[in-house]
Amino acid sequence: MRRAARMRDRVGMRPREAAVPAALIIVGLATLPLINHASTVDRPVDGLAAVLVVATGSAPALRRRWPALALLATAAGASAYLLMRYPYGPILLPVAVCSYAVARGRHPRRAAVWAAPALVLLLGHVLVDGGPGIDGLIPGIAWVTVPFTLGLARRLVVEAQQRERAETERRIVDAERLRLAQEVHDVVGHGLAAIQMQADIALHLREARPAMAHEALAAISAASAEALDELRVTLAAITPSDRAPAAGLARVADLCARVRTAGVAVDLDVEGHPHPLPAAADLAAYRVVQEALTNVVKHSPHPRARVAIHHRPRGVDLRITNQTWDTAHADGFGITGMRRRVEHLGGCFAAGPAPGVFTVTATIPRDLP
Structure with missing residues (x-):
């Protein structure tokens, strides 16, 4: 199938490749009588001049596959034409076209390596006896350097656009990875924190109070099942479906109930x-409450927390507090993730200790940016 696609591409390129050489040949042949009439010092045009115009104008057909060869061929054809003292004319246009193609399609250093001998070939007629002399250097150089510069500029612009597009795609991928990592962290971290607390209870009471140890094991089973269900919902966001509802403030009561079972x-x-x-604001609000309660389960010496949700016409205010003796604080992945979620939606977030308490506050607007 790939071979067939390449064959179709080659067949489809032939008309486009042939259009430019055909136009150059037509223009060159059509203007020969005109420039012959206008010139009084050059050799009159004849059949050989027409042959050189056709040969030189045909060379740009190779410019896409072999641009360097096409440039040398056009320079040699134009130089032969001018060495025979035929009048200046559109025969120089193929040189300009191929010079542009070399700069556009090759690395700048390699393009310059091929452009230099082409320029020498083209300027061969300047220094011969009876030629235009030094005065013809600048016009001759311009037919190569000007289109070469334009082709090089176009190549640099395209490469810059490609780099920018690749960088944009990389940032999108990184942002999506970060979003998924944050979702998985919030879901798995919350479930594992509850499981760890219940496991510690079960280990502590397995001999003294087996009944409570059994309750702790049952809570571990329920917490792991709920964490797996929520993880499935989170991963399903990659291929959205209507099978499971997304997390939101409507499920905060269930979240608090699960945390209570963790002690x-x-x-x-x-x-x-x-x-x-x-949906984005609702999910962010839920994740803030979830992660704040997870931190209480994992880090707080006082197993008690208060969750306050204030619905306002323009948004929702969240406040989660718990007692703590530790005044030292450094933002971890969880708090950094909460802040990123809220600020990405145009809201405000703060988390830190105060005398005797640790508070997490968030304001999430209803009108997203």
Whole structure:
């Protein structure tokens, strides 16, 4: 199939490749009588001049596959034409076309290596007896250097655009990876924190109070099942479906209930009318509450927390507090992720200790940027 595609591409390129040489030949032959009439000092045009115009104008057909060879061929043809003292004319246009193609299609150093001998060939007629002399250097050089510069500029622009496009794609991929990593961290971290606490309880009470150890094991089973279900929902976001509802503030009560089974007393206060939030804002609010409670389970010496949710017409305010003795604090991956989520939506986030408490606050707007 790839071979067939390449054959189709080659067949499709032939008309486009032939259009430019055909135009150059037509223009060159059509203008020969005109320049012959206008010139009084050059050799009159004849059949040989027409042959050179056709040969030189045909060489640009090779410019896409062999641009260097095409440039040398056009320079040699134009130089032979001018050495025979035929009048200046459009026979120099193929040289300009191929000079542009070399600079456009080859690395600048390699292009310059091929352009230099082509320029020498083209300027051969300048220094011969009866030629235009030094005065003809600048026009001769311009037929190569000007299109070469334009082709090089075009190549640099295209390469810059390709680098920018690749960098944009890389940033998109990195952002998506970070988003998925944050989602998995929040889901798995919350579930593992609850499982770890219940496992510690089971180990501590397995001999003294087997009944409570059994309850702890049952809670571990329930927490792991819920974490797996939420992880499936999160991963399903890669290929969205309607099979499972996405996490949101409507599920905060269930979240608090799961945390209570892990041994943390959670007080939930909801104020205001719960206006529907955009999906991204609703999920971010849920993840902030989830991660804050997970940190309580993992780090707080006091297994108690208070979750306050205040619905406002323009957004929602979140406040999660718990007692703590530790005043030292450094943002970890969880808090950094919460801040990134909220600020990405145009909201405000803060987390840190105060005398006797640790507080997480977030304001998430209803109108997203």
